[in-house]
Amino acid sequence: MADFVGRRRELAALGQALDEVRSAIGAQRPGRCVIIRGRRRIGKSALVEEFVRRSRVPYVFHTAQLGLGAEPLEEFAHDVASSSLPEAAIFDEAAPGNWTAALRQLAGVLPQDQASVVVLDEVPYLMDDSGAFESILQRAWDRELSHRPVLLLLIGSDLSMMEALTSYGRPFHQRGSEMPVGPLNVAEVAQMTGLDAASAFDAALVTGGLPIVCARWRTGEDLWSFLARELADPLSPIVASAQLSLAAEFPDQAQARAVLEAIGSGERTFTNIARAAGGIAHSTLTRATDLLIDKRIVAGELPVSLQPSKERRYRITDTYLRFWLAFLGPHLPEIDRIRSDLTLDRIKRGWTSWRGRAIEPLIRESLLRLLPAHAIPAVPVVGGFWTRSNDVEIDVVGADREPIAKRLLFLGSIKWLENAPFDDHDMLALQRHRLRVTDQPLPLIAISRAGSATKHADAVFGPDDLITPWQS
Incomplete structure (x- = not known):
């Protein structure tokens, strides 16, 4: 056994x-x-x-x-x-x-x-x-x-x-x-897969911490070898699990499925989701998003700031389902006809961009569990900030409450690339965005997969730091 x-x-x-x-x-x-x-x-x-x-x-x-x-x-x-x-x-x-x-x-x-x-x-x-x-x-x-x-x-x-x-x-x-009972956390994923911290975060995003998918990962195997082998089998859990779950969750909810697929394709705003879902009516979309939120499949989030905002954004809460909807669900026919090589190439082309967005909720949750650390205080809320035009986006906002905070305690930026550390250019962008949110000299933190090349961050967090609270 x-x-x-x-x-x-x-x-x-x-x-x-x-x-x-x-x-x-x-x-x-x-x-x-x-x-x-x-x-x-x-x-x-x-x-x-x-x-x-x-x-x-x-x-x-x-x-x-x-x-x-x-x-x-x-x-x-x-x-x-x-x-x-x-x-x-x-x-x-x-x-x-x-x-x-x-x-x-x-x-x-x-x-x-x-x-x-x-x-x-x-x-x-x-x-x-x-x-x-x-x-x-x-x-x-x-x-x-x-x-x-x-x-x-x-x-x-x-x-x-x-x-x-x-x-x-x-x-x-x-x-x-x-x-x-939630998914396996990133430390448990690391234990099951035999991966280091950075690679375990990637595995957590792809598997969603589903034990049935993680159990297929060979010890120490890299992401691309795992995907190449699993996608070659149309009955593999990574291919089939989402289909089974969605069929059980939405046996007769076509509109909810269409909205879910629109969000899974990368649309985050109400207007863009409605357009991607076939131009459905405002009331229909509202009912669909309410159902998805009620089932805990989708989260509708507001920016964390000192001022009220109506700029709600939607995301898939389950990272495996998010991965499946982005890369696998729309292309099941090619997997069925044993052309998973096409699917894998598509994932490789879109991986960096997709991962950069998908990793954000997991990092925020890690910080909630990790802090206080490196002189950054513990906070009740770690969220994000954005404007309607996206001219200002802040990946990490530590605050006393959400969405309208009485006090902001720190801001941070995530750079989750294999070979590009967080540098002075990234820090300068974060400093500029801080001025758009507050005139207070809030601490600025750098979160990076490949380390830091700037001396101006108040704290730096990497994969080894972020996996630590899940191991305790």
Whole structure:
């Protein structure tokens, strides 16, 4: 079995929840519930599989199917009957006729003298607008399941539905603690791929930290060798994962898909997105962007400054999906006809420009985790600044709040090239842009993949600095 990489924090949190169940055996309500949410193919199920493997307690793992009919119940009964719960064979003898009976019967076979784990994966498949399954689950939890020493894990990929599960006014409100699961961070990507810090940032951008894609990376392999091999296989996870996720997320949302593709092609403003999406109406675009933001696939961001701005810009939050939409999605036919060499050449031509923009959110997040460092203070917000005409763009703005700050604390510029260090020309441009934002002598920081050749930066951050907070 391959080593399980990363997820130390999540595994520790689940272990703590299970310890709480163990310590409460004999109490009136020893049960605990954790609600695990994260984007599709991010590794939620694998995380829980690893957790129950390490825990060595009786458990049942059920992956839900669409609908509330007899077939999903049959699958549930089969999963319980074949589980490691001590009295699971009861489900072979008497199949439940509905979900109320199934959950009551499940509670009856859970051990009373030791902790156990019950996993319901793909919970949104069981949910509907009426809240029927949520009500059934709530009653089963309140009346029976929570009275057993059980850790109930509810997993789902539809982020808005999983958040709704515990929202105020819904049946399951305040009955479980939430655990968001994100992609592997850049340090975990480095561990899986065997790459140095600079190359690991590139790998993180291309894979999006998806474990299923990272697992295909051969130790120490460079980016271009990895892409050449993976793109030659039309069924490779880097080719297929986005297709599967988008089909599941937007089965009948053609407008949202068109808007997503427009943003993925590089358009960032409302007007340009509307034009690239086929000239769709303002109201239609608003609904589409609201849906994409609600699903956490797109972020709509405003510049961070001392003055209000309406210059909202949109970006894809998942770097793998951003990469796929820019380079792979529009050219799947040539990959299917085994001409991935054309795709790879196109990526090489556009890589420097694409990476320069795509790396910005990851660097901002790294700075949030890293600071204070090199005499630059910690801040609640690290964003960017831009004007409508783009005559002023500042890659990094540290502030006390967003988007309208009371106080700016530092500004920075990113130069993410292999062989071109941050130089005096880059610093002069940053100094000029500072004058357009504030008359205060704010510290200026240089962020560079290839080091610094200027003595005028107040601090310099490179890949080794930026990966450090992810390693701790």
